[in-house]
Every structure is written in C-alpha cells, then in structure tokens.
Amino acid sequence: MEKKFSSLRAFADVGGNTKPCVICGNTATQEAIFTVEGATIIEKYCDSCSKKEIK
Numbered sequence: 200m201e202k203k204f205s206s207l208r209a210f211a212d213v214g215g216n217t218k219p220c221v222i223c224g225n226t227a228t229q230e231a232i233f234t235v236e237g238a239t240i241i242e243k244y245c246d247s248c249s250k251k252e253i254k
C-alpha cells in the first residue's frame with residue numbers, strides 16, 4: 200500500500216503525554232498526516248526526522 204503525504208502540523212503533547220518519534224524514538228514535535236486508500240494515518244516525528252523523512 201502506498202502512503203500519500205497530506206500535511207504536516209506541529210504536535211504539542213497534552214498533559215505531559217509525550218509521543219515518541221516513529222523513526223528515532225525522541226520526543227515528537229511534529230505530526231504528519233498521510234492517506235492510505237482513503238484512510239487517514241497520523242505519524243509522529245521529531246523536528247530532524249520530519250525534515251529528513253518528509254518531502
């Protein structure tokens with residue numbers, strides 16, 4: 200299945216509920232929205248991985 204990149208937005212943890220970056224495991228600060236066959240997938244990234252992984 201092919202992921203289609205939709206958009207990137209800032210991710211702020213709510214109530215200290217931090218999420219790890221899917222690439223490196225550091226605290227995520229960005230979330231990327233992808234669509235796969237009509238479904239929406241959100242993946243969390245830190246700043247540096249979002250720059251590397253998302254074009």
Ligand SMILES: [Zn+2]
Nearest residue numbers: 220223245248
């Ligand atoms: Zn990362």
